[in-house]
Amino acid sequence: MSLALRDKFMLVVAVLLAAVYLFPLYWMYVTAIKTGSAMFASPPSFWPSDPQWGIYGSVWESRNVGRYLWNSLIIASGAVSLIVILGTGCAYVLARYRNVWVDIGLFLILMLQVLPASLMITPIFVGFSQLGLLDYPRVAVILAIAAKSMPFFVVLVRATFMSVPMELEEAALVDGNSRFGAFFHIVLPLARNGILVSAILIFMQAFGEFVYSKSMIQAIEYQPASVGLNSFMGPNTNEWNNIMAYAAMYVTPILAIFVLLQRRIVSGLTSGALK
Amino acid sequence: MRRLLLSIRDGRGFDIGLVSVPLAFLFAMAGLPLIYNIVMSFQEVDMFSLGTFARPFVGFRNYATLFSLPETWPILGNTAIFVVASIAGQFTIGFALALFFWTGFPGSSWLRGLFLVSWVMPGLVVGAIWNWILSGDFGVLNYILRESGLVSGNIFWRSDPDFSLWAVVIANIWLGISFNMILLSVGLSAIPQDLYEAAELDGANVMQRFYTITLPMMRSTIGAIIALGLIFTLQQFDLFAAITAGGPNNSSNVAQYWAWDMSFRQYDFAQGATISVIMIVFVMIASVVYVRSTRHEVRG
Numbered sequence: 341m342s343l344a345l346r347d348k349f350m351l352v353v354a355v356l357l358a359a360v361y362l363f364p365l366y367w368m369y370v371t372a373i374k375t376g377s378a379m380f381a382s383p384p385s386f387w388p389s390d391p392q393w394g395i396y397g398s399v400w401e402s403r404n405v406g407r408y409l410w411n412s413l414i415i416a417s418g419a420v421s422l423i424v425i426l427g428t429g430c431a432y433v434l435a436r437y438r439n440v441w442v443d444i445g446l447f448l449i450l451m452l453q454v455l456p457a458s459l460m461i462t463p464i465f466v467g468f469s470q471l472g473l474l475d476y477p478r479v480a481v482i483l484a485i486a487a488k489s490m491p492f493f494v495v496l497v498r499a500t501f502m503s504v505p506m507e508l509e510e511a512a513l514v515d516g517n518s519r520f521g522a523f524f525h526i527v528l529p530l531a532r533n534g535i536l537v538s539a540i541l542i543f544m545q546a547f548g549e550f551v552y553s554k555s556m557i558q559a560i561e562y563q564p565a566s567v568g569l570n571s572f573m574g575p576n577t578n579e580w581n582n583i584m585a586y587a588a589m590y591v592t593p594i595l596a597i598f599v600l601l602q603r604r605i606v607s608g609l610t611s612g613a614l615k
Numbered sequence: 616m617r618r619l620l621l622s623i624r625d626g627r628g629f630d631i632g633l634v635s636v637p638l639a640f641l642f643a644m645a646g647l648p649l650i651y652n653i654v655m656s657f658q659e660v661d662m663f664s665l666g667t668f669a670r671p672f673v674g675f676r677n678y679a680t681l682f683s684l685p686e687t688w689p690i691l692g693n694t695a696i697f698v699v700a701s702i703a704g705q706f707t708i709g710f711a712l713a714l715f716f717w718t719g720f721p722g723s724s725w726l727r728g729l730f731l732v733s734w735v736m737p738g739l740v741v742g743a744i745w746n747w748i749l750s751g752d753f754g755v756l757n758y759i760l761r762e763s764g765l766v767s768g769n770i771f772w773r774s775d776p777d778f779s780l781w782a783v784v785i786a787n788i789w790l791g792i793s794f795n796m797i798l799l800s801v802g803l804s805a806i807p808q809d810l811y812e813a814a815e816l817d818g819a820n821v822m823q824r825f826y827t828i829t830l831p832m833m834r835s836t837i838g839a840i841i842a843l844g845l846i847f848t849l850q851q852f853d854l855f856a857a858i859t860a861g862g863p864n865n866s867s868n869v870a871q872y873w874a875w876d877m878s879f880r881q882y883d884f885a886q887g888a889t890i891s892v893i894m895i896v897f898v899m900i901a902s903v904v905y906v907r908s909t910r911h912e913v914r915g
Binding site: 346347350351353354355357358361362364365367368371379380382383384426427429430432433434436437445447449450451452453454455456457458459460461462463464465466467469470483484486487488490491494519520523541544545547548549550551554555565566569570573575580583584587590591594595598602603605606 | 629630632633634636637638640641644645646647648649651652655660665666667668712715716718720721722723725726728729730731732733735736737738739740741743744745746747748750752753755758762789792793797846849850852853856857860871872874875878879884887888890891894895898899901902905906
């Protein structure tokens with residue numbers, strides 16, 4: 341078998357594997373545009389014969405998807421801003437020095453990274469309600485998400501800072517820059533891409549966050565899209581085409597960002613978690 | 616004062632300032648709740664004492680109550696099944712895919728990256744899609760299983776107590792395959808190629824090369840990935856909320872969902888905190904294994 345033929349064969353198998361793996365995603369989009377009767381047809385049709393494009397408009401109106409997505413956007417942006425502002429400096433210091441304190445700090449940060457949100461929510465909820473923070477539910481969720489995701493961000497961005505040559509910063513210091521100036525004018529611009537990719541990763545996670553929002557936001561007008569989707573799915577629901585349309589509107593922006601930045605996101609992810 | 620300002624702008628104070636604010640934030644938002652959680656697990660907490668710190672201490676009574684509940688051991692058993700089955704499925708399929716893509720062909724890295732789509736999707740959306748796929752009467756999975764002759768009647772994945780836990784396991788395996796595969800690919804690409812060339816010259820076949828080169832070279836990577844899988848599986852909450860909500864009759868309930876359910880459905884915050892403390896101890900043990908196996912990375 342020639343090499344080119346083998347390549348083609350492998351490529352076909354790979355595309356089939358990817359198609360099988362991504363079938364749930366396809367099923368979401370197909371179900372969304374099916375009619376009520378086509379949805380429950382047996383055998384199910386794998387290609388929509390009578391696509392109902394109007395469903396997106398009607399679900400958008402009836403379920404207030406715009407408001408839910410707006411809340412998700414506010415919560416995710418708030419959490420990411422807080423994480424980037426606080427986490428970048430922390431990652432820089434942890435990358436620049438190598439001593440026992442840095443090791444201890446990194447160890448503590450890695451330990452915080454693993455605490456499950458559904459277990460931390462009990463003390464956070466009780467504590468926040470005692471402090472009165474639950475009167476500002478979205479702020480409370482932003483703070484909780486920031487604490488949950490910052491360790492991951494610090495680990496990723498630290499790897500980026502480690503790849504910035506220290507000599508560049510030293511040269512800037514010799515040239516009369518202050519530490520402050522060298523950090524903002526030399527180191528930060530060089531690490532910009534890594535910080536951006538990590539921030540996007542954190543954003544996508546925060547955009548889908550559920551546990552904290554579900555537990556701390558009681559008022560419907562402040563709930564994000566994940567909580568909205570959860571309340572849409574009753575135990576005996578049969579509106580699956582509407583639910584899938586909602587899910588499609590929720591997930592499509594994230595998928596678009598992912599496909600555009602796929603290569604960078606994959607390399608950013610792998611650099612932090614393992615070496 | 617001037618010296619302090621100068622130090623913050625251009626000296627040790629700059630580093631200390633950068634690192635102390637985030638650490639203080641993390642301590643306030645993650646460290647203190649952790650301590651508070653332990654304190655609450657030794658207290659009597661109800662809706663009336665929720666607003667005060669002065670709650671009566673009850674010693675180990677919350678723990679004793681917890682283990683006298685009839686559902687405790689079944690739920691802990693479910694947690695163990697969920698973790699072991701999820702990791703076994705994710706790891707096996709992920710490893711197989713990683714080995715397949717590792718052979719290298721045009722477009723392999725792009726296609727491999729496409730699998731990571733599942734990782735960026737909101738957990739609730741993944742849960743909603745699988746909820747529909749696994750639906751008893753009209754689910755597409757039952758249709759495929761029926762047509763291929765694997766089952767004769769419909770399986771009621773979500774409402775049959777024998778299958779409800781496995782419904783969530785299936786969805787969680789799907790979710791975890793991608794990250795297992797990507798991280799295993801990173802480990803595979805770090806193995807020097809000349810090892811394989813030498814083995815091939817010596818006449819080792821594919822299986823021998825796998826068992827004598829690939830597996831031993833991947834040992835620390837595999838350890839780290841299984842520990843990471845354990846951590847992620849114990850964090851899985853959204854799929855339970857979206858597919859079975861722990862039901863029917865706790866047959867698909869696991870500890871991390873149960874802790875939330877105790878606090879926010881039954882308003883028993885003391886029990887919720889008690890379950891949390893027990894589970895956090897488990898997660899901590901897993902994370903020590905993880906940190907140890909990636910230690911060379913941590914040290915830089």
